[in-house]
Amino acid sequence: MITVLTDRQKKILQLIIDDYIETAEPVGSRTIARKYNLGISPATIRNEMSDLELLGYLEQPHTSAGRIPSAAAYRLYVDSLSKGDSLGLSPNDMALINSWYKERVHSIDDIFQSTAKILSRMSKNVSVVLANKDSQSSFSYMKFLPLNAHQAILCIVTEEGNVDHGVVEIPAGMKQEEMERLAERVSRFLNGKKLNDITNDLLNEVREAIAGDKSLYVSIINGIKKVKAAQQENKMFLGGTKQLLNQPEFKDTERMRELLGVLEEEQMLKDMLMAGKDSGLKVTIGSENKFSGIQDCSMIQATYRLNGQVVGTLAVLGPTRMEYRKVISVMDYLHNYLKVVMNKIDEK
Amino acid sequence: MITVLTDRQKKILQLIIDDYIETAEPVGSRTIARKYNLGISPATIRNEMSDLELLGYLEQPHTSAGRIPSAAAYRLYVDSLSKGDSLGLSPNDMALINSWYKERVHSIDDIFQSTAKILSRMSKNVSVVLANKDSQSSFSYMKFLPLNAHQAILCIVTEEGNVDHGVVEIPAGMKQEEMERLAERVSRFLNGKKLNDITNDLLNEVREAIAGDKSLYVSIINGIKKVKAAQQENKMFLGGTKQLLNQPEFKDTERMRELLGVLEEEQMLKDMLMAGKDSGLKVTIGSENKFSGIQDCSMIQATYRLNGQVVGTLAVLGPTRMEYRKVISVMDYLHNYLKVVMNKIDEK
């Protein structure tokens, strides 16, 4: 269908979308005529609506009801949004956000948690914040820190300043200096290597190269593997499950159950978010979504980078009827906020 | 009311509780007579029920309905349970639990998450797992690990083998050896002190004692504070929000909203759990609960210790109609399971 809409059609469609997003009720021709006076009679609007339905932009739940926007209509709307339509948050909302951020921020995790909460409150939907650590960091060196007679702490340091550690048993009879030499040799071997490039084969080489105590070797290997895992882990923060109850579309318990199910599958959620991480802002409407369980939902997702690296993903999940414009504005604002905060923390 | 129930009354009350827990429907005299044959007519049961209602153990939603157990009835039931009534899980359930645990366990956190999931599945209610780190650990020493020309990593080690770390700026002109000496002096000063005992006053003493570079001092202090915070943090894992939808008592959206609200207030939940941490097993029924929002719910909570220290709390939150016996059995089983798993990890 490559028909271009007339300006009046666009206008009417827009009003219907706005009204429906606000009220969640099918919109009738009279409503449009009354609420927004277009200098046009309901009958005319009716005719236009009929056309819009034929074009696939409107749907009728049943004959004697008003009409609701189709997925295609939202698509059109969202696309037109991104084309320059100036976003922007009301000063009121900004103030709210700022005050919410001040509530409780002790750690980095708190910031993410707060962000999720704020995002859900502003969007009146469920929010997900994914803090990515899909890091390209490189091995710098390792070291043993003394703990007691039988145990030591294996510390592994990356060039980016991340540290991971674990307790290892000291093999009977091994001296402190010997361990230090061992650590140094392994360090030299792996220094500068990207963690992703430290494969099992490489670790085997290490084994041969150091040819030291076997149990210690196992500890070292485990330690390195653990660092790798920790570096690649990404943390997820959920907010606003409660909001589901406010959305009329979830009065139907079955739909709610489905979405809650998705939210409980942490791995699936992560996959969903990772799938959209390449484009900065991604809006997935209804059946555009490939993951089962949320195919009658929409997802707005924004991925942010720092020096080319994905550092975080914000997402809002809800019914297709969503305040797209507002949510996108909020995300934009949060992004800027986070940038500032993160930098401050970096400085510390 | 210090009336002792006759054996028959106890029996009948028990049956009513059982039936109600299973069906969530008010129980009538005929149902009891038919389902469990007591060699007694419905009329007789009716008389007894009438008495039990007077004694406060039963309630009638309305005249022409059956009766449901009161909070007092559950209390009686639960108390009788703990008095030796042999608990025990069906082999079937045990097998289920074991298989669920095998699904995905990479880290310690996964274990807790799985535990929450299992607990919620078995109880058909929301579960909370609190991993306590209310630790009594002591400062052992600190050390600077080199990172680059301008930064170093401050590592703080406790006697228990916990390590925390952070990046600090190296003051201009300060040499590696100088920093090492500084670390050694602070270490000597704080060595062996319980983290809880490291107050601001003590930190001030440190400041005077080391009288070194000011910015480095600030970094050190912050580092120590961070370790303290990290050590005392306790992590919470939630499971089975979805389960709420299965419980008929939450058909009423308002009740659901309340409970979800509580679940989103992490701090409040923690407080609730901490409040019951002294007794090993605590069952709070309905209005016994002092926290608002869950006063028509029950909470079953079990706190576990290792060497006298609280290490974890399992809890199930749900309507007063709950499978108390089963939940307690499951908790018991999970506890034993966790003990084994944790020990294995310790050994690693």
Added chain:
DNA sequence: TATTAGCACTCGAAACTTTAGAGTGCTAAC
């Protein structure tokens, strides 16, 4: 030709009514 008033028609939501049945309490008999 585009717009609009007018009107018959549709259909769901809400209000109301009816019905069925589960449960009770009481009384009188066993």
Added chain:
DNA sequence: GTTAGCACTCTAAAGTTTCGAGTGCTAATA
């Protein structure tokens, strides 16, 4: 003390009715 019998109660479910918002079509109008 127990129980059969029965009148009475009250809810949930099913069935009606009513109301109104909304439509589509037609014919008049600009």
